[in-house]
Amino acid sequence: MAHNKLYRNFIILQEDEKLQSPNGKVLSGYAKIEAKGDKCKVTFYAQNLKKEDEYSIVLICNKKDMKKIVDMGPIKVSDSGKGEAFKEYYVDNIAGLEFGYEKISGAGICKKGSSKAEFMLYGFMNGEKPQEGWKSSELIKCDDKNVNSKPKEYLKETKKETKKKEDGCGCKDRDNLSKEFEDYERSIEEETVDPNDFRVKxxxxxxxxxxxxxxxxxxxxxxxxxxxxxxxxxxxxxxxxxxxxxxxxxxxxxxxxxxxxxxxxxxxxxxxxxxxxxxxxxxxxxxxxxxxxxxxxxxxxxxxxxxxxxxxxxxxxxxxxxxxxxxxxxxxxxxxx
Incomplete structure (x- = not known):
């Protein structure tokens, strides 16, 4: 369901405790999840990855009613070992799988080449402690054909508006989705805080x-x-x-x-x-x-x-x-x- 409030969550990604670091360097990174209106943007950054290896960015859903690991696709790694990627979805259609962003518990970066998620880095929201065995959750892939589709319930609520803005199949192209999210970002107005007494936002x-x-x-x-x-x-x-x-x-x-x-x-x-x-x-x-x-x-x-x-x-x-x-x-x- 669309909302007008800004939602932001920052996830520190840490090296898996059982991992032997590639190149002998400690892996580190972060993921950022932002939602505004009916749009959601997921951003990843990591460093000290091996360029010759292939990696995927994943979302970890570890809720009572949803225990899945969602593979959102590859992350590009530069010659210096830095990886960056971002994805944009509708808030109720994350990864084209028709679930909401509130189902997300954490995020990670996995090494490709296995039917199970082989985590290099991972982290959870607000220091959340996941249940044991979460790594064995079912691994599902992003539905690329459905990522730009609005959920059916949202289409019913905005039928008149979508007829003007969308084509006959109810889909928007990725460039328009990106532009609308950027417009939301620019429209955010945040008040300044007391420099001597405040809480980090x-x-x-x-x-x-x-x-x-x-x-x-x-x-x-x-x-x-x-x-x-x-x-x-x-x-x-x-x-x-x-x-x-x-x-x-x-x-x-x-x-x-x-x-x-x-x-x-x-x-x-x-x-x-x-x-x-x-x-x-x-x-x-x-x-x-x-x-x-x-x-x-x-x-x-x-x-x-x-x-x-x-x-x-x-x-x-x-x-x-x-x-x-x-x-x-x-x-x-x-x-x-």
Whole structure:
């Protein structure tokens, strides 16, 4: 059923725990699902794939009334190992199989050449924990002949309008579908948020806000970094940073900081921040290690990305060394300001 609200969900794709990484490099990526009106767009991005192998993008439906893995087709891989793909459907006709986007639980990238889905990367919405055995769900393929057809119920509701816009078979060409979705995207108007008190927006925000649960939020720490949220991560010993019981929390919070334990343990904590734009959309993860503004406290003299120093509140002597991390591309970035 069509709706006027914008629906967005961001899925972090992680390497399968039983996988041996191609080229010895860790696989990473994301999937994004957006719905507005009667249109739904699914976007995939991944890196460190092998160009000589063939991969498919899939949706994971792990609901009580639908347990399927939907193969939506191939994803192109560049010479550098990056893969990108997107698909556009009607909200009630995902992959031409006449089910709604609300049935989607997760997404993944699989290696071709098997009757069963051989996952390279996968992830679930909002840190959802799937039931055991979900990988053995039936694998079904996209119905390419039916992907641009509107569901029968929708056609009944909009009979007069569709006669003007559609041909006799009730189908629209892919270019028009793409243009209409882009028009919806441009028409979205989002209000700005309070720079000192806000929640990170969208499905991405739900995921990362969930990661931060259990940590103390520190407000007003870095005044020069606007639209950011900060959390204090206590560390008593190395065991605190090696606890992988919560895989998502370990992957996002602790694993990237393991190499900096000698710097962290001196102060018994580090900080993690979410740097957002003025609308509350997440741009970067930021990791902060306590220390003075000198090379002795700067982690590895900045060679690993900790190149920005910021004072905490009004303390001119003590502050933090910061590393900005683009979670979409899995790369360390250096802020221009």
């Amino acid at each position: 969208g499905g991405t925000g739900d995921y990362f806000e969930g990661i931060a649960k259990g940590f103390s939020e520190v407000k007003g720490c870095f005044k020069e970094i606007s639209y950011s949220k900060w959390y204090k991560i206590p560390v008593k010993d190395i065991e605190d940073m090696c606890n992988a019981k919560d895989v998502d929390k370990y992957t996002v919070v602790y694993y990237p900081m393991l190499n900096y334990y000698p710097y962290i343990i001196k102060h018994g904590h580090f900080m993690m921040g979410y740097k957002c734009d003025k609308k509350g959309n997440l741009k970067y993860l930021v990791y902060a290690i306590p220390g003075k503004k000198d090379k002795y406290d700067q982690p590895y003299v900045g060679k690993s990305g900790f190149v920005t120093w910021a004072k905490c509140k009004d303390d001119e002597e003590h502050g933090y060394w910061l590393m900005f991390y683009d979670y979409k591309t899995s790369k360390v970035v250096v802020p221009s300001k």
